[in-house]
Amino acid sequence: MVSFSTVSSAPSLEHRKPTLYLAGDLGKSACKFLYWWQDREFQPLWLGSDVVEGVSDTTLRKFDAAGDLGEAAWLRVGDCTVLVGNSAIGYGSSFAADKVRIAAYQVAAALGLAAVQAGVKNYNAVVSLALPLNEFRYRNDVATKLGEIGQEFVFCGRQQQCAIAPSFYPEGTGLYLLHRKEREGAIAMSYTRRVVVLMMGHRNLSVLVYEGGKLNANLSQTSDTLGFWNCFKADASATGIRETDYNSLLAALTTDNSQQLSKVEGGLKDFGTAVAAIRQGEMKRLEAFCRDNLIDLLVGTNQTDIVIGGGVAHILRSELRDYFTSLGLAENLYFADAIGGRLLTLAEETRNAHADLARPMRFADAYGLAQALAGKVRRG
Numbered sequence: 191m192v193s194f195s196t197v198s199s200a201p202s203l204e205h206r207k208p209t210l211y212l213a214g215d216l217g218k219s220a221c222k223f224l225y226w227w228q229d230r231e232f233q234p235l236w237l238g239s240d241v242v243e244g245v246s247d248t249t250l251r252k253f254d255a256a257g258d259l260g261e262a263a264w265l266r267v268g269d270c271t272v273l274v275g276n277s278a279i280g281y282g283s284s285f286a287a288d289k290v291r292i293a294a295y296q297v298a299a300a301l302g303l304a305a306v307q308a309g310v311k312n313y314n315a316v317v318s319l320a321l322p323l324n325e326f327r328y329r330n331d332v333a334t335k336l337g338e339i340g341q342e343f344v345f346c347g348r349q350q351q352c353a354i355a356p357s358f359y360p361e362g363t364g365l366y367l368l369h370r371k372e373r374e375g376a377i378a379m380s381y382t383r384r385v386v387v388l389m390m391g392h393r394n395l396s397v398l399v400y401e402g403g404k405l406n407a408n409l410s411q412t413s414d415t416l417g418f419w420n421c422f423k424a425d426a427s428a429t430g431i432r433e434t435d436y437n438s439l440l441a442a443l444t445t446d447n448s449q450q451l452s453k454v455e456g457g458l459k460d461f462g463t464a465v466a467a468i469r470q471g472e473m474k475r476l477e478a479f480c481r482d483n484l485i486d487l488l489v490g491t492n493q494t495d496i497v498i499g500g501g502v503a504h505i506l507r508s509e510l511r512d513y514f515t516s517l518g519l520a521e522n523l524y525f526a527d528a529i530g531g532r533l534l535t536l537a538e539e540t541r542n543a544h545a546d547l548a549r550p551m552r553f554a555d556a557y558g559l560a561q562a563l564a565g566k567v568r569r570g
Contacts, residue, residue: 203314203353210304210313210352211567213560214297215320215361215553218419219392219501221275221296222553224536224560225304232532232560233307234553235260235300236540238275241292245271245281253277259306259346260541263299266344274299290328293321294335301352302345311349315340316567317356318559320364323396323412329358360405362387362398364558365499365526370403371561372529373495383493386484389555390500393417395476397483411483416475418502425471429464439464444505444548472502473509488519499526499555504548526554533557 203209214223216239223235237260245264250271253262265272272295273281301315317336321329333356340352365387374381387398396412398405414420422440423433431439438450442461452459488494496519498510503525514523527533527550536557537543537550546552 203355208310208313210308210315211563212300213318213556213563214300215556216293216296217392222556223300224556227308232536234536234540237300240278241295242273242278242281243270245273259303264346265295265298267339289325290331290335293332294339297336298339298343302350305350312351315352315354317354318563319356320359320361320555320559322361322394324414326360360398362389364555365497366400367562368529368558369497369524383495385495385497386487388498390502391417392419395479416479421472421475422468425468426464429467431464443468472506495522497524497526499551501548501552504551527551
């Protein structure tokens with residue numbers, strides 16, 4: 191069993207109420223959720239990560255006619271009105287605010303949308319959440335805030351109450367669970383190999399080490415300074431790209447089409463030089479991180495698997511494969527989206543998935559947690 195944290199202060203669930211299930215990965219670039227109820231299939235939800243508190247009723251009226259609640263999500267908690275996701279874009283940055291409140295609002299918005307889809311207003315919610323390793327210490331505070339919100343809140347004009355029972359996992363746990371399940375299915379026996387999960391996220395770069403089915407916290411490491419966005423900005427600036435053109439540069443990087451419209455130049459620009467600098471910079475930093483935190487785990491053993499996830503892993507897939515092949519580890523290397531099948535289908539059902547080729551890779555952690563939670567529910 192994977193080591194994780196449930197929160198002892200979680201409320202007792204009332205069996206008379208319907209129960210919603212939610213698994214989520216609260217990323218900086220986007221929040222990825224899967225929800226379901228009763229014996230329904232997983233429903234995917236891709237929610238923007240921005241959160242803005244204290245907006246006016248005048249602002250809310252802009253969203254009255256919205257057809258997609260996921261694009262126009264808002265909450266009222268007590269006297270405070272909060273925009274969550276894409277509705278908050280342009281009103282401020284969520285990441286200058288309190289991490290605990292941000293996470294709680296993101297989860298509450300996801301539950302609110304799930305409850306609307308399920309047609310319930312008063313319900314239990316069983317929640318599995320992935321938190322970055324360097325933010326895992328806030329899990330009890332997030333649980334407390336969720337408990338407060340659940341007592342009574344409004345989601346897009348709909349009154350709701352819920353008793354929330356949360357569990358928290360280090361970001362990347364879902365990838366380990368997926369990998370273990372797949373390998374056990376292939377060998378028809380318990381999987382005992384050490385598994386190293388390399389999470390290449392928007393916010394941080396982490397390595398999680400699982401031994402005997404449990405996270406070895408002493409060997410696991412994370413760096414928020416090596417998260418993709420910090421490195422992207424540094425390399426973009428070094429090649430003369432202004433912040434106004436960051437979205438164009440990002441499009442060039444993720445689509446392999448260096449020709450993109452530039453706001454700065456008012457026409458097409460070739461971002462090829464900047465793209466090459468970002469790729470090289472990312473790999474240089476990754477190799478240094480691996481030398482410090484990963485190589486020692488791989489010396490003298492062929493009993494360790496490496497699972498790579500996070501949106502950056504899709505962008506650098508070829509370079510990553512070449513790097514680990516050069517270390518003689520090609521046979522031990524797995525990418526999180528290689529499982530395919532249902533993961534690909536669910537990821538493709540999310541909003542604007544056609545424009546994001548990394549979507550399955552980015553969705554895999556939440557999918558792994560959802561699979562584990564659903565299995566636990568079935569077993570009773």
